[in-house]
Amino acid sequence: MVTRIHPEPALPADLTAITSDAYRQVKDRLREVITRLGEAGRLRLPSEAELSAALGVSRATLRSALQSLQKEGRIRRLHGHGTFINRHALGLGANLAEAGAFLDLLAEAGHEASVSTADQRVVALEADVATSLEIRAGEQALRIERVFAASGEPAVHSVDHFPAPLLGENPRVLEPAQSTFEFVERHLGPPVCYSVAEVRPVLPPPEVAAALKIPAAQPLLRLRHTHIRADEQPVAVTVAHVNDEYLRFSVIRTYLDE
Template sequence: MKQIKKINLKSQVRAELEEYIHSLDLDVANKLPREEELCRILGISRVTLRSVLDDLAAEGIIIRVHGRGTFVNPHFREIACRFDQAIHFPDLIESSGYKARMEILEIRMEPAEKEVAEALRLAPGAQVWSALKVFYADEHPCVISYDYVSTEIFSEEALEKLKNYKDSIFYFLYQETGRRIAWDKVEIDTILSDDILPRGMKVKGFPERKPFLFLSSVNYDEKNRESVYIREYINTSILKYSQIRKRIF
């Protein structure tokens, strides 16, 4: 580990600690150095260190045992997809051991249905851009995603670029408008695969009569403006979500 520059301090401390944790042979030892020693090595205050350790403990990456010290949870490496992290699907697919690919099936302008309009705080029937995408894991379709953005945010010229864009809608939004997505609010449900794709649309290899995880999310920018509404349908036979949770007694 090396000393931390005091720019984005907490993020840098976390990155340095995570790199150190991943370098450990947990079959040999999983105890972290004492807090005083970590502060000395990293060149930071105990307040900053404890803030980062609190976050890691809340996520189940480390375990703090009173009177004994701080230990790395040996099971955290078994988790590829976490529910508490909004990671882009290509990264989730790759971390689950597959080759990722994304294809845009359809982009169109349409009147916002009631749920979409309410999520984006638009007038009923306001026009939105709708993008339908499929994410593949080793050429197996594993995620269907519907993205909705107000036509007041993207121009038609921008949407022409989006048709050939292979990265996240959030990166595209930032590049075109300067809006940076900061957080989202998610609702979780389940749905049968038969009810996901538009009537008459076929995707090769898409399973029939299979339960999918359904996430609907409103994504907010740094000014807390509703910017993107997304419906995501996930084949959990491929992307297996799991979570380490800290029990509260």
């Protein structure tokens, strides 16, 4: 067992390299390669050397992108055999384990996606959200309510809470942005690093049923996210209700890992 424990290090503040557009582009291009190979029935990826040469990126960048795709369940590595495409994950739509703003997810699902900010105000935090944000109940938070539409039809209802003390003097007038992630990047410094999401089947609360124009008896997927910055500071809680006629989630559960 481990007996030595390191003293708590400072977490790095600057994550520019990791969030760079270049890295995202590499990952997107690698996705394309995987789709194309997979559709052709070629399930083993070329070597790292070949891929990095073909994509014109360093081995380190390529390896990061590969690890990320492995984490999402798109590919798997088999020791001594190479890296393989998970063929049955090829056509998968919205992946619960992947990053994704609702606007992008709806667009990827083939809809004309739009978002409107239904409400933006400062409120006193209720206990459960305050606990997730690690601040005291009753403290002020900025609450942003959004409705995401698929070709004009309301598809997703979301409510964000951001701790007001992190947002300067007048949070109510801040530009609401198109997603929680964009809001955090614009107004809260370092971007969201990971989110913990509770996944529940629920009947819609009355205000959600009204906003989504659905009957009270229609079950929805309720995703309650706590968004965490790279410095482990929770910066937002988002409760989203998803009408799965418009957006259906999947997840790839992996059992064998290298």
